[in-house]
Amino acid sequence: MLWLLxxxxxxxxxxxxQPDAENAFKVRLSIKTAxxxxxxxxxxxxxxxxxxxxxxxMRKVPNREATEISHVLLCNVTQRVSFWFVVxxxxxxxxxxxxxxxxxxxxxxxRINNAFSLNDRTLEFLKIPSTLASPMDPSAPIxxxxxxVVFCIIAAAITVLVLSGIRQHRRxxxxxxxxxxxEEKCENxxxxxxxxxxxxxxMNGGGINGVFVTKDEWLTPL
Amino acid sequence: xxxxxxxxxxxxxxxxxxxxxxxxIGAWRTVSPYLSGVGVASxxxxxxxxxxxxxxxxxxxxxxxQSFQDPLPWSVCPLNGNxxxxxxxxxKASSTQYFWYRKTLNISPSIQDNGGVQxxxxxxxxxxxxxxxxxxxxxxxxxxKVVYFTALLPYCVLIVYLVRxxxxxxxxxxxxYMFTPKVKQLADxxxxxxxxxxxxxxxxxxxxxxxxxxxxxxxxxxxxxxxxIVALINSSTSIFAxxxxxxxxxxxxxxxxxxxxxxxxxxxTNYFDLEEGSxxxxxxxxxxxxxxxxxxxxxxxxxxxxxxxxxxxxxxxxVQGSGLSFIVxxxxxxxxxxxQLWSVLYFFMLLMLGIGSMLGNTxxxxxxxxxxxxxxxxxxxxxISGLVCLINCAIGLVFTTEAGSYWFDIFNDYxxxxxxxxxxxxxxxxxxxxxxxxxxxxDLKAMTxxxxxxxxKAMWAIVSPLLIISLFIFYLSDxxxxxxxxxxxxxxxxxxxxxxxxxxxxxxxxxxxxxxxxMCIPLVALGVFIMRCLKRGGTALVG
Numbered sequence: 001m002l003w004l005l006x007x008x009x010x011x012x013x014x015x016x017x018q019p020d021a022e023n024a025f026k027v028r029l030s031i032k033t034a035x036x037x038x039x040x041x042x043x044x045x046x047x048x049x050x051x052x053x054x055x056x057x058m059r060k061v062p063n064r065e066a067t068e069i070s071h072v073l074l075c076n077v078t079q080r081v082s083f084w085f086v087v088x089x090x091x092x093x094x095x096x097x098x099x100x101x102x103x104x105x106x107x108x109x110x111r112i113n114n115a116f117s118l119n120d121r122t123l124e125f126l127k128i129p130s131t132l133a134s135p136m137d138p139s140a141p142i143x144x145x146x147x148x149v150v151f152c153i154i155a156a157a158i159t160v161l162v163l164s165g166i167r168q169h170r171r172x173x174x175x176x177x178x179x180x181x182x183e184e185k186c187e188n189x190x191x192x193x194x195x196x197x198x199x200x201x202x203m204n205g206g207g208i209n210g211v212f213v214t215k216d217e218w219l220t221p222l
Numbered sequence: 223x224x225x226x227x228x229x230x231x232x233x234x235x236x237x238x239x240x241x242x243x244x245x246x247i248g249a250w251r252t253v254s255p256y257l258s259g260v261g262v263a264s265x266x267x268x269x270x271x272x273x274x275x276x277x278x279x280x281x282x283x284x285x286x287x288q289s290f291q292d293p294l295p296w297s298v299c300p301l302n303g304n305x306x307x308x309x310x311x312x313x314k315a316s317s318t319q320y321f322w323y324r325k326t327l328n329i330s331p332s333i334q335d336n337g338g339v340q341x342x343x344x345x346x347x348x349x350x351x352x353x354x355x356x357x358x359x360x361x362x363x364x365x366x367k368v369v370y371f372t373a374l375l376p377y378c379v380l381i382v383y384l385v386r387x388x389x390x391x392x393x394x395x396x397x398x399y400m401f402t403p404k405v406k407q408l409a410d411x412x413x414x415x416x417x418x419x420x421x422x423x424x425x426x427x428x429x430x431x432x433x434x435x436x437x438x439x440x441x442x443x444x445x446x447x448x449x450x451i452v453a454l455i456n457s458s459t460s461i462f463a464x465x466x467x468x469x470x471x472x473x474x475x476x477x478x479x480x481x482x483x484x485x486x487x488x489x490x491t492n493y494f495d496l497e498e499g500s501x502x503x504x505x506x507x508x509x510x511x512x513x514x515x516x517x518x519x520x521x522x523x524x525x526x527x528x529x530x531x532x533x534x535x536x537x538x539x540x541v542q543g544s545g546l547s548f549i550v551x552x553x554x555x556x557x558x559x560x561x562q563l564w565s566v567l568y569f570f571m572l573l574m575l576g577i578g579s580m581l582g583n584t585x586x587x588x589x590x591x592x593x594x595x596x597x598x599x600x601x602x603x604x605x606i607s608g609l610v611c612l613i614n615c616a617i618g619l620v621f622t623t624e625a626g627s628y629w630f631d632i633f634n635d636y637x638x639x640x641x642x643x644x645x646x647x648x649x650x651x652x653x654x655x656x657x658x659x660x661x662x663x664x665d666l667k668a669m670t671x672x673x674x675x676x677x678x679k680a681m682w683a684i685v686s687p688l689l690i691i692s693l694f695i696f697y698l699s700d701x702x703x704x705x706x707x708x709x710x711x712x713x714x715x716x717x718x719x720x721x722x723x724x725x726x727x728x729x730x731x732x733x734x735x736x737x738x739x740x741m742c743i744p745l746v747a748l749g750v751f752i753m754r755c756l757k758r759g760g761t762a763l764v765g
Contacts, residue, residue, distance in 0.1 A: 028492065030498055031498070032498040032499050033498065078495035079495065079496065079497040080491060080492070080495040080496060080497060080498065081498070082492075082495055129306040129307065130306075131305055131306065132301050132305050132306065132307070132308075142287075142290050142291050143284075143287035143288050143290070143291075144287075146286075146287045146290055147283075147287050147345065147346070147349070150287075150349065151349055151352075154349065154352045154353055154356055155352065157356055158352060158355060158356050158359065161356070161359050161360065162359070162604060165359075165360070165602075165604055169602065
């Protein structure tokens with residue numbers, strides 16, 4: 001009689017957990033990809049931990065606080081390390097709705113990943129989409145800051161160049177009447193030191209000093 | 223191509239500029255008054271070029287500013303609305319393509335949909351023009367000092383990239399691809415046509431910028447030596463740069479190939495629940511055969527999803543035009559370590575090169591303007607430069623609209639090609655036959671003190687004009703045979719480029735672009751002829 005009961009129970013279990021069964025989810029682990037040389041082997045102890053994590057997630061759902069590890073059924077474990085699982089109710093005659101299981105897993109995804117030292121990509125729950133972390137949005141986009149700095153530098157350089165150019169133009173414009181003024185002055189003034197009028201000194205642009213005796217005249221011609 | 227076409231024409235332009243000591247309009251007026259149209263045409267082509275070329279600097283600035291982030295914005299796809307996956311367009315294309323087409327250009331599906339001006343690009347455009355204005359503000363003397371910097375820095379960056387590129391995984395694949403001659407392609411005349419056109423643009427012939435710069439040279443400087451040195455340095459730089467390019471290209475192709483293989487391996491491992499790590503790249507083929515025989519039905523289900531990964535096809539995917547620098551390179555950079563540094567270096571180098579080109583082109587426009595006494599007596603140099611920059615910036619805003627990239631392609635393909643060929647042809651023919659080859663030779667001898675080699679004379683008089691005429695005929699026949707012109711448009715729903723026909727008004731603008739510059743030559747010649755007739759008629763009446 002006992003054997004018959006056990007047989008019936010395992011038969012029901014087998015029916016409840018099957019690939020593509022109602023409310024069943026497929027899980028896929030890529031341990032070697034994630035951990036490389038530190039990869040652990042997938043054995044019955046790891047399966048026990050997995051059942052514990054799923055039961056833990058379900059216990060956080062209101063009305064499901066009585067979920068036990070034995071309510072989580074695993075089947076079809078392959079070499080890939082992939083398997084199917086279902087969560088049954090305490091009476092073990094039907095499986096809990098997929099929506100509840102899905103939301104429970106989604107909320108505790110981080111804890112489940114950390115228990116196995118994996119992440120969302122290496123521990124996949126097919127049909128349960130993971131919430132992707134949104135990228136950091138800084139308060140001011142960084143590129144505008146860099147743009148502002150470069151823009152200010154260039155604008156300052158242009159202003160400096162333009163202003164110095166204008167100043168040079170003005171200086172050139174002022175110099176020309178000044179030069180005429182000094183020449184007019186020199187016509188009437190005789191320099192104090194050598195008593196030679198200015199205009200003679202300005203001969204040939206000052207290149208030759210006509211007052212100086214040329215070399216040939218020092219020596220009387222033979 | 224370099225020796226037959228590039229060097230002789232470069233020597234010719236430098237010598238003309240140095241001898242006539244004026245910008246392009248004045249120089250050609252001195253050769254023959256009927257030919258001042260050549261100078262005007264050069265100026266018009268340079269004007270078109272400055273309008274659209276600074277947009278490249280705009281994009282380079284944009285990418286440069288965006289490189290200061292971690293992670294690089296083009297390395298990851300943005301998330302979709304409810305954060306369960308990535309943006310759809312980004313999934314179909316790649317993240318670098320998405321960043322280029324959506325985030326940078328915000329491209330519209332076709333050239334007809336104009337869209338609005340993208341303010342981010344507009345800001346970068348204004349900045350780019352401010353930088354150009356800063357460099358040309360004081361005239362060519364100050365530009366000369368800036369060019370020391372903009373010309374030497376890219377060499378430093380290229381050397382750094384060469385070292386980095388050669389140490390990348392898979393670089394040798396790219397280099398082997400570059401150095402194995404593809405005999406089939408060498409036999410295709412189109413390859414030689416492209417080589418000839420490339421020499422033109424690379425050396426900057428026909429724009430008037432060479433004449434403008436040479437006019438500031440001392441009368442006795444040895445322009446033959448300069449021409450040879452410049453041409454040789456130009457070509458060796460091109461080869462050097464292509465070594466760097468192909469090593470990075472090989473890295474990218476190898477990376478994509480291995481990525482593709484890994485995807486196939488993952489697909490098969492997951493589908494058949496094989497043990498992790500049992501499928502590797504080496505045993506992939508035999509395992510595929512084994513699976514096909516043992517599970518035929520299951521294999522036929524998964525077969526359509528298996529991509530055939532081939533390194534050759536990855537190396538062969540050539541991307542054209544502006545896409546090359548902004549898509550292919552960013553894809554390679556995002557996979558390197560410390561990618562921010564490499565990205566900043568790369569776009570800074572691109573900026574230096576772009577600004578260097580812009581300086582040459584704006585000098586080509588400004589030198590004739592400042593040479594003409596009419597304009598320079600009323601306005602100082604700074605104001606003329608400022609006005610030119612302002613007008614170009616205002617027109618350049620067209621290229622920052624959503625359809626701007628398509629207009630850019632129009633300008634890039636049609637504004638300069640045909641017109642330049644014609645301009646250089648007229649230049650060569652006019653110096654050889656109108657001015658007289660002997661007269662030119664004696665001028666050069668008087669200037670530099672050296673006789674002109676028979677090689678140059680043969681090139682100027684016979685070979686180069688024939689070559690250019692054949693290029694011209696080829697291009698015209700190509701345009702005529704193709705029928706309507708087509709362009710590549712980005713389809714957001716498919717995530718790839720599709721070919722479309724140009725609408726009528728775009729074709730009209732293309733025709734206008736080409737016609738404006740070419741028509742200058744005969745129109746100005748006609749104008750001078752008429753004025754001479756009137757003058758002669760006037761003197762006849764008076765006398």
